[in-house]
Amino acid sequence: MASSWSLLSEEQFLCSICLDVFNDPVSTPCGHNYCKACITHYWDVSDVYQCPVCKERFNKRPDLRVNTTLRELVEEFNMSMRWKKGYHAKPGEVCCDVCIGTKLKALKSCLVCLASYCETHLEPHQRVAALKKHKLIDPVENLEDRMCQKHDKLFELFCRTDQTCVCLMCVNTDHQAHVAVPIEEESRKRKAKMAVMMAEMNQMIKIRSRNVVEIQHSLEISRKDAHENIFDCRKAFTTLLRTIERSQAEVIEKIKEKQKAAEKKAEGFIKDLEQEITELQKKSSKLEKLSNTEDHLHLLQSFPSLSTPEHIKDWSEISVHSDVNKGILETAVSQLMKSLNEEMETFLENTTRLVQRYEVDVTLDPDTAHPKLILSEDGKQVKHGNLWNKLPDRGSNKQRFNRSLIVLGKQGFSSGRFYYEVQVEGKTKWDLGVARETVNRMSTVTLNPVDGYWTLLSLRNQNEYTANAGPGVSISLRQKPQKVGLFVDCAKGLVSFYDVEARSHIYSYTGCTFKGKLYPLFNPCLNDGGENSVPLIICPVTSYTF
Incomplete structure (x- = not known):
């Protein structure tokens, strides 16, 4: 449609009096066109009847009739302009039921005609007296849903008994003994109820929004406290671990020192034992040789020197192991527990300081x-x-x-x-x-x-x-x-x-x-x-x- 009017301009459809697009265009005997209302008013206030454009005078006031051909052209032009300006119906919008071809967006729906009209096709409802009495509403789809399928009448009442919309015929038949009120009355009642519900919901929204803020605030405090607690926890346990590691190192060092002393002591014992073994082996060799001699006099003379006891230690009670680590572990564990208790007390004191921030002044009610x-x-x-x-x-x-x-x-x-x-x-x-x-x-x-x-x-x-x-x-x-x-x-x-x-x-x-x-x-x-x-x-x- 837009392309068929591309060579026409808006000036060709303007009234030279009101300078607007023709409304009910009429033609004068000289061939010029005007809005019917414009030219009528022009002659009502003028002493002579002449054409406002060419100034041709007429002996008597011409009879004016609407130029139907021009009016149809104007309507088509208006529809084309509205289409160009975006007045055509978009997906999801209510279309005009009268438009042919490209549908324009409906401006109103008529509950009597059960049809929806664009601005152009709505004009008769704004001009014709009988159509002015029709009930117009904002454009809606499926106008047939507003009709009683049984009686083919418009829904005008609401049955409170069955909670459904009914027509006047329904009230006299199926809903005769029911409580029925005009739809407008029930709508006002529902709107009042909706207003209360919306007020309650708005209050609930405010409360919940406040709760969200409080929870977010609490969460932020919780995150901060968690961060501080993690820091304190790591610090405390790091201190405890260092105390344990230090105690472990001290115990190991003591054990190593005692082991070193035991090894040195053992080395001395072994040296003495080896020396005694050498001496005993020598004496044993002499005794064996003397015991095989046939010289009885020599045996009797030599035996006293070999039988005389030399300085020999008693090794039965000597040990290098029994007291090496005796008491070290017990002492270390005891000292460690003491240190840990001191560290734990410090940790608890540091932890309980967090509680101090939450002290409140409570008074009895x-x-x-x-x-x-x-x-x-x-x-x-x-x-x-x-x-x-x-x-x-x-x-x-x-x-x-x-x-x-x-x-x-x-x-x-x-x-x-x-x-x-x-x-x-x-x-x-x-x-x-x-x-x-x-x-x-x-x-x-x-x-x-x-x-x-x-x-x-x-x-x-x-x-x-x-x-x-x-x-x-x-x-x-x-x-x-x-x-x-x-x-x-x-x-x-x-x-x-x-x-x-x-x-x-x-x-x-x-x-x-x-x-x-x-x-x-x-x-x-x-x-x-x-x-x-x-x-x-x-x-x-x-x-x-x-």
Whole structure:
């Protein structure tokens, strides 16, 4: 189509009054063409009827009729120009149902005509009064899908009972007793619901985006810590290996020195023995010769000198092996263990300095405390009292534990690492750990990870402890902890308990799944008539020697 109009220019189809492409072109008696509206308005405001181009006057106002031939040419020209300008339908776009040959892109679809129109072919719907009443929408494909196949009517209603679009005939037949509303009404309702869903999704996106940032931050910290830990590990083990190698070299050198001394000593022994052997061989030869003589007088005169004992050593107790390495290995191993212990202590001190970076200031939250718990004014101590405290709105406060003697810390943690210490000295029973923010506080608490608790429980008057891992894990310690350190790594799912003063690890929960925030948990347990009245005390971290 574009090639057939290549020799025509836009100027040939312009109205000389509005200087735009003809719209309903009409011809004057003199042969010039104008838009019908343009020439009509021109003569309405003029005293004479003349042609605006050639100025030919007419005795009376000419009757104007649309030049159908020119109008068709203009329409074809417009279609050609739109095709050139890219108005032709591309793959995936709705095509005009009226265009012949190359299809132009549809501008609107008519739900009455069940057809889609380009800008040119849409013009009658914008001009003809009857067509103006038709419902136009943005162009869509498969308009037949908007028709009821059974009644060949347009879908105008939505059946809420069957959750499907129906026509007016359907409401009077198959859906007569159902709840049906106009499609526009149901669409508005769905849009309102969609708006709520989009708001919720946007909120979820924000939360998850924030979680991504937090995880990335935690991962970056984890990478940094891993790098530092690897460096410290290599440094510590390199030092240990050097200590072992040095000790090995010292032991080998000592063994070599003792062996050298033993060899020198043995050489002296051998020289003396060989000399004695030579002397004994000489005497034996003389005795043999004397024993064969027939000169009895000579035998009697010579025998005394041969029978006189010479200085002969007792070699039965002499050894060069039994004490060569005696005690060297035992002494070396003992010294090595001492050196290794010193190096390990240095390593642990260096390692625990990493924990210091994660120290947090924990304060007890009175809004979560069971009514029988007594908290200090500074929020650092908690113990059990016999009387219920008078608290406002105790029954309606869902933050408060009303069945278990528990109080949480004010500070919650959802990422990163944190560490704090609690003094338990003098107590016979206590419970420490962390809990999810979402745990149920209005009923009896089951302390296990399934319900959102990771805790360590001491057993009354014993050195036995239980990690409430569900089932519980029994732990025996050599001595009662006086101060317990608790370290949490949210990214790794790690909760660890330490005996601070004994510099030892008690127990760790690993591979935990944390959802939401974690809060420090404290349970001083019943005071048992005063035997367990000492409070749990959140104390500042002054040393890192576990």
